[in-house]
Amino acid sequence: MPQTLVIKIGTSSLTQPETGLLALSTIATLAEVLSQLRSKGHRVILVSSGAVGVGSARLGLTERPKSIALKQAVAAVGQGRLMRVYDDLFTTLQQPIAQVLLTRSDLVQRSRYLNVYNTFRELLELGVIPIVNENDTVAVEELKFGDNDTLSALVASLVEADWLFLLTDVDKLYSADPRSVPDAKPISLVNSIKELTAMQVQTGGQGSQWGTGGMVTKISAARIATAAGVRTVITQGQYPHNISKIINGESIGTQFEPQPEPTGARKRWIAYGLVPLGKLYLDNGAATAISDGGKSLLAAGITEVKGEFDTQEAVGIFDGDGNEIARGLVNYSSNELQKIRGRHSREIREILGYEGAETVVHRDNLVLI
Template structure:
């Protein structure tokens, strides 16, 4: 197996059109040298807008994936389309609202979806594997590590895993949200070089091109540019759950593991070939420094989508977290919200209402409520037994 290239830090960026553009050195070099790819394909691409699976499109993408493999790249496919395919097979005209109907559609559709990928990739002598994930699988640290190890072992065998959310058993409490985030989470699991999100748009525009004819396509940008959030719309199709805003959030998540994200039109001629060549397709969103991704444990904490509670901080605690990365002490917490236990993920909320950090809590919600504003010497007196001096230790804390 080919050795993965060492990433280089990007040079200083410059600004244009209000967006922090990628470095003056060709930013597409990251695609030309990428050796581990996650390719996420949305429902509208896979199902021909609800008319069943688009087998011709799946065959074209599979041929391109085969060429990526010939270029000594490892590939994981994150495939939407189970619910949409099930809707077609069950003759449902609109996306069901009832959870049990969605689950039934997913169960029916997943059979056809995985068969389609296995057949199309098998035509190129590529072995596939099916991986179905819920938030419970990645929210539990041990199961998260199991998923990571399984994916990496499959790649070592030369397999192309096909990943999807397990919609048949997922409900709102354990749902990942959409497959854009699942793609980013998968990129973190395997420490991918690049996440490719294939969608029905050309990329990220300065405004919604459907309502702003003068909008222009952003070719390359740095993912930490605040201007991008204002440009990303929140529109969603009838078949999928993710809009451009969720794709930007997915790119931010992928950047925490050092991966770049390419958002591109899925039916562009040979889009994956063009990406590998470094052609100017889609929008490339770059992390500030690909080598500076979070450590694996902190990335797992940061990527948890299900917070069990919130801690509301005063200005002093907020400054301490943001400027010095210190542990969170009870003295700086003014209010607690939610029902959680020791070891759960909770958010830390600044006085302006924004989440500034999240981490693994050392106490239950009941215990935290008794410790509000407490100094170290008061902890044992308030609880009636000795406890940790920190609500969240800095080793278990991720500043946003």
């Protein structure tokens, strides 16, 4: 049965670790595997890192650029060269591809979010493999995905994919970094992300010299994707044939089970498409009412308001211990909330001088994280 597959390949798999030059044999095998999957009727999207790494090698840089301006310039050099390599390989296999460059702002506005969805749908209907990357050349820091693991999870959520494959430089998730902890235990199946906390998995920090990811970003991506009902796999990028084997039922890599009741499309947009502009801290009663009772957020339960935001903008919602428990769209600006936080809903009219909404965040616009 045809399925929708999103495959993300990291810089560490696309390039040779010593030189930063492209690992052509891996890329050629990947193109072959994805073309075969397409010929079997599967819808395929490739999220590819590597523009900064390729640009750095082309310009003779010995390490990844640190300043934003230099990184954006290097990405502009690398992206064209990377797409040329893909185009040559896929053309040889008679498989059409398309370049799709996204910034976070493409997902923040609901209309643009739906437009991106429609573009993907049309490309997949045409039998094209979209090759997606963050538009590093124009993205501003506040509106960056931060890494392509997050981008791939958002794309998988957007198109309601069946599978998200995160191809990386390790064969699966371990209880600690196997490169530095010899007795780290492999993890083949994760039923829910909460399990990893219980197992005290050590995720480490940044990935390779040339990449921005690390295991922590992959687990974060799995959280986004599984909430959308997408089965997520971490497996080794050097062996792209693993993708077909995994789809056919082989137990390779680490698989994250999708949530049995995925979050709806609009709530996924609120939770992961939007960039929270402020933070609301709650007392214990309000935090419990939202986490366990599925209630709306009222002004009475808010203890602190941080950031500047307007009505209908996104905020993060935190419990008293500082843990983010939800995200939502607010019915009041930050200025209004500073005046009415901790007060009963019936007092709002008297405090503000006009009739406001009874809820600060209605449960229809609130998503548990």
